[in-house]
Amino acid sequence: MNVSTNIKIDEDMKYHKIPDETIRRMPMYLRALSLLEQDACQTISSRQLAQQLHLNPPQIRKDLSYFGAFGKRGIGYPVQSTVQQIRKILKLDGTQSAALIGAGRLGTAIAAYPGFSVFGFEVASIFDIAPKKIGKKIGAMTVEDAADLDTLKKRKIRLAILAVPAEAAQSCAEALVQAGVKGILNLSPSCLAVPRRVKVVTIDIAMALGVLPYYM
Amino acid sequence: MNVSTNIKIDEDMKYHKIPDETIRRMPMYLRALSLLEQDACQTISSRQLAQQLHLNPPQIRKDLSYFGAFGKRGIGYPVQSTVQQIRKILKLDGTQSAALIGAGRLGTAIAAYPGFSVFGFEVASIFDIAPKKIGKKIGAMTVEDAADLDTLKKRKIRLAILAVPAEAAQSCAEALVQAGVKGILNLSPSCLAVPRRVKVVTIDIAMALGVLPYYM
DNA sequence: CAATGTGAACAGCTTCACAGCC
DNA sequence: GGCTGTGAAGCTGTTCACATTG
Structure with missing residues (x-):
């Protein structure tokens, strides 16, 4: 029953089923982080980002964690590399x-x-x-x-x-x-x-x- | 605990908490039914409506039932009066x-x-x-x-x-x-x-x- | 200490099954 | 037989608590 330790129990099961709602929010994160990148902001915490987007911090952490561990504990998320990651995830790298x-x-x-x-x-x-x-x-x-x-x-x-x-x-x-x-x-x-x-x-x-x- | 027989247990509790998602779909129903009304269609079943809107029949029945019993068993929903009901619910009666x-x-x-x-x-x-x-x-x-x-x-x-x-x-x-x-x-x-x-x-x-x- | 990452509890929504009615 | 209305079950998504790390 534990997906992370036992891959592919059921053929129909997605390896990590990522909620559609999470996907829907990813462009929000991408846009917000892109703006921060322009402002030469290096890192941002889930709390700060949540404040901007009117979301809860754990929501943002969970959303991003579906795709890996982008953040640094005690610091927050590095803006530039997270932008690149999200672009890749959404297949938005390249025109x-x-x-x-x-x-x-x-x-x-x-x-x-x-x-x-x-x-x-x-x-x-x-x-x-x-x-x-x-x-x-x-x-x-x-x-x-x-x-x-x-x-x-x-x-x-x-x-x-x-x-x-x-x-x-x-x-x-x-x-x-x-x-x-x-x-x-x-x-x-x-x-x-x-x-x-x-x-x-x-x-x-x-x-x-x-x-x-x-x-x- | 039974809302329908025991109104107003808790001041904060909505009498019937209607899901936001249901509200979001109501304009869909209103539009579809308005078109049917123009086509002089008298009644429509949840199955037919679901087919048009790519939804499941029980979803439509549940959504509409939050606001009362608009339909007739064995027949379906009367188009004209349901349109009027939905307009009232969404406060869209009048300009x-x-x-x-x-x-x-x-x-x-x-x-x-x-x-x-x-x-x-x-x-x-x-x-x-x-x-x-x-x-x-x-x-x-x-x-x-x-x-x-x-x-x-x-x-x-x-x-x-x-x-x-x-x-x-x-x-x-x-x-x-x-x-x-x-x-x-x-x-x-x-x-x-x-x-x-x-x-x-x-x-x-x-x-x-x-x-x-x-x-x- | 500050902040992430995450299993687990919780809430909300959808789907089902079926009783009730036409 | 056909269709609605609805409690209950099931599923999806959110929030929480906290272990973990820099």
């Missing part, structure tokens, strides 16, 4: 190219969003279905025809951001899967059906707003 | 006016976003700090000076959407709290410190993207 589908207002905002760079993301191409938008320049990029999504395979882009209306989302998702995309950030209020091997994260802005009045 | 802070690309996209209406939300005013943007028209609205945020109190707007850069988010949040705002949807990659009485929901798009490579 991650993503395709953006939808060149409407939201897509345009996403294309210009500066916040992706902390994680090494780069919007590498933009697609739309509307003839009016195809060929248009957005920043340094030219909007491509969504009918050519299959070119993503050649370009080895395996990440997509879906910023299209809900009605179009499912068919776009299918085209993306066909084009070899392995991860989709869905910004439309829709529930995508994709093969299990493809990971979808949906952000529904209106739904997030929808809970606020309840708590007020 | 909810929200202020939008930030008239940049993201703010502009949010201002035009059609998805809020299902929940009865309406962006009632837009603010920005940049002199260039103040006075500009966005749709039918004119961008106001963020220095005048305190007018929200008079207008009884208690909901805000924060679409400003991370560096400006905390000070904006404080101004909003000062102006009597009770709920904030924070779209910036920052961790807001607000009084406990104010509810904040943060959506960090880059962070959501940040987990995808791990799962790929």
Whole structure:
């Protein structure tokens, strides 16, 4: 029953089952530590980091400890090397190219969003279905025809951001899967059906707003 | 110990403690049922709804049952009345006016976003700090000076959407709290410190993207 | 002494099984 | 037969206490 001393009791068992919630928090840590790195901060304790992020210190320690012992007792976590570790864990070392589908207002905002760079993301191409938008320049990029999504395979882009209306989302998702995309950030209020091997994260802005009045 | 037969044993105890996760899913149900209502669908079973939303039927039944017995055994849930019930539960009956802070690309996209209406939300005013943007028209609205945020109190707007850069988010949040705002949807990659009485929901798009490579 | 790393207790949420009803 | 409503079981994630280390 002791995972650390007896590996692989059950084929289905992950060697260390890391909670999804822990994974969800890792980018938070990465961003906070990256900022500290810029400020030339050498080390930070779980207590200080918890204060910044409004979490509990043991939570942070447990989360990080799933991946090994990054910290030094009595001192805290070394900022720079922990940043590198987390990047490796999240597979964010090196640039991650993503395709953006939808060149409407939201897509345009996403294309210009500066916040992706902390994680090494780069919007590498933009697609739309509307003839009016195809060929248009957005920043340094030219909007491509969504009918050519299959070119993503050649370009080895395996990440997509879906910023299209809900009605179009499912068919776009299918085209993306066909084009070899392995991860989709869905910004439309829709529930995508994709093969299990493809990971979808949906952000529904209106739904997030929808809970606020309840708590007020 | 039995809550249903013995109310108010402990002052601190909520009469029925409803899981936050249940609340988070309620807008999903509301949206799905609203669409069914438009399609003139009379009733739906938990199984059908679960299929649409990629959830388990018992989850949906349990969630809805926290608020009473909406369904009919052997039949399912009456669409129209359940929609009304959920609106009441989430305090979404009637129009909810929200202020939008930030008239940049993201703010502009949010201002035009059609998805809020299902929940009865309406962006009632837009603010920005940049002199260039103040006075500009966005749709039918004119961008106001963020220095005048305190007018929200008079207008009884208690909901805000924060679409400003991370560096400006905390000070904006404080101004909003000062102006009597009770709920904030924070779209910036920052961790807001607000009084406990104010509810904040943060959506960090880059962070959501940040987990995808791990799962790929 | 200060802080991490971690088994164990605890809390919260999900899933199940089935009684009750249409 | 079909479907809801719900206590109970099971699972996942969080918090705690403390041994351990610099």
